[in-house]
Amino acid sequence: MKAQTRSEISSLLKKYDLVPIHRLGQHFLADANITRKIVSAAGIGPGDRVVEVGAGTGTLTAALVGAGASVVAYEIDARLGPILEETTRGLDVEIRLEDITKVDLGEALAGDGWKMVANLPYNVGTPLVLDSMRRHRQIQSFVVMVQREVAERFAAKPGGKEYGLPSIVAQIYSRPVVQFRVPTQVFLPPPRVESAVVTMPRVVVPEYAEEAIELAGSAFRKRRKMIRGSLADVLDEPSAQLVAAGIDPTVRAEDLSPQQYLDLARAIA
Numbered sequence: 001m002k003a004q005t006r007s008e009i010s011s012l013l014k015k016y017d018l019v020p021i022h023r024l025g026q027h028f029l030a031d032a033n034i035t036r037k038i039v040s041a042a043g044i045g046p047g048d049r050v051v052e053v054g055a056g057t058g059t060l061t062a063a064l065v066g067a068g069a070s071v072v073a074y075e076i077d078a079r080l081g082p083i084l085e086e087t088t089r090g091l092d093v094e095i096r097l098e099d100i101t102k103v104d105l106g107e108a109l110a111g112d113g114w115k116m117v118a119n120l121p122y123n124v125g126t127p128l129v130l131d132s133m134r135r136h137r138q139i140q141s142f143v144v145m146v147q148r149e150v151a152e153r154f155a156a157k158p159g160g161k162e163y164g165l166p167s168i169v170a171q172i173y174s175r176p177v178v179q180f181r182v183p184t185q186v187f188l189p190p191p192r193v194e195s196a197v198v199t200m201p202r203v204v205v206p207e208y209a210e211e212a213i214e215l216a217g218s219a220f221r222k223r224r225k226m227i228r229g230s231l232a233d234v235l236d237e238p239s240a241q242l243v244a245a246g247i248d249p250t251v252r253a254e255d256l257s258p259q260q261y262l263d264l265a266r267a268i269a
Contacts, residue, residue, distance in 0.1 A: 003032035004059040004087070009188050012057055012083050020189055024077055025121030028056045029145075031186035035063045041179045041199055042117045042143035044069050051109060051139065053100050053118040053128065056080065058087035060119055065091045072109065074100040076121075101128065105136045112138045119145045122191070126150055126166055133173040133202070134210070142174065142200040151178045151196035158257045168216045171258045172209050174200035211265035212258070219253035219261075226250045241268055 004012075009028050013019065020026035029035060038060065044050065046068030055061050055073035057080065064071050070092040075084060078097045088095065096108075101124055116132065116139050125146040132139055149162070155176040156162035170176045182195040206212075215231065222230035228238040228249035235241050242249045245267035247260055256264075 003035040003063055004030060004057060006030040006188050009057050016079070016082055018079055021077065025123050026056065026077070027187040027189060027191045029059055029119050029186065030188045034182055034186050035060055037180060038117065038143065038145065038197055039063050039067050041197055042115055042141070044115070044117070048115060049113060050115050050117050051105070053116065054121050055084055055095065056119070058084045060117070061088055061093055062091060064117060065093060072096060074098055074103070076100070105132060105139070109136070109138055114139045116142045116144065122147055130166060130169045133169065140202050143197065145182060145195050145197045148181055148194040148196040151198040154198055154200065158255055163254050165216055165220050168258045168261060169213055170200060172212060172262070173205060174202050176200045206262055208262055208265035208269060211269065212261040215265055216253070216261045223253040225252070227252060227256065235268065
């Protein structure tokens with residue numbers, strides 16, 4: 001299915017007398033090659049069920065249907081409703097003009113085996129993905145386009161400046177891989193920062209996942225301290241308990257892998 005070109009998107013916006021709203025992070029994808037690469041990275045095929053966030057003018061929506069998926073597409077901007085009605089007419093798409101951050105996806109998406117595939121608005125990308133991973137097990141994989149720094153944060157390794165609590169949450173619940181970067185010029189209007197597409201297939205949730213995340217959250221709130229100091233408020237005997245979990249008490253929050261936070265959570269349970 002042919003993706004919308006820059007001129008076609010411009011014509012649609014002009015037809016309905018619309019301009020993109022910056023605070024909603026509206027940067028409409030206008031590149032057929034990138035659209036194809038996203039659909040391919042998501043492994044979309046006949047029978048797949050996809051939830052899309054930020055449907056925009058419907059170019060990715062139509063491509064997902066073209067690959068065989070049925071799509072539930074969320075769009076916060078009700079002004080785009082007529083455009084989406086026009087560009088998805090006759091397709092296996094349900095358009096929901098709602099703010100997805102106020103939607104309980106556990107109730108809104110029936111059954112299992114969903115995939116989230118989206119060009120996410122920058123202002124909701126990180127919390128939406130991480131919250132959905134933790135709360136909505138019926139979403140089996142996430143293939144999202146976000147700011148490049150956010151994508152790299154999801155996949156970051158311990159010790160680097162990008163590594164933090166989002167890295168730990170993403171890597172406990174999934175296996176993030178940054179697939180490719182997306183330049184600014186493929187959007188209308190172009191954003192100020194580069195984007196990237198990251199794939200995050202869900203994994204079996206390990207025991208003590210949430211306890212490990214709580215420990216990591218406490219540690220990163222005092223990330224300049226040694227781990228024995230940053231966890232002093234949540235551990236009874238920080239140094240002894242860290243050593244018992246096989247952790248050097250003098251390292252810092254960013255030096256511990258997700259597995260080490262899981263080991264610590266298990267050791268103090």
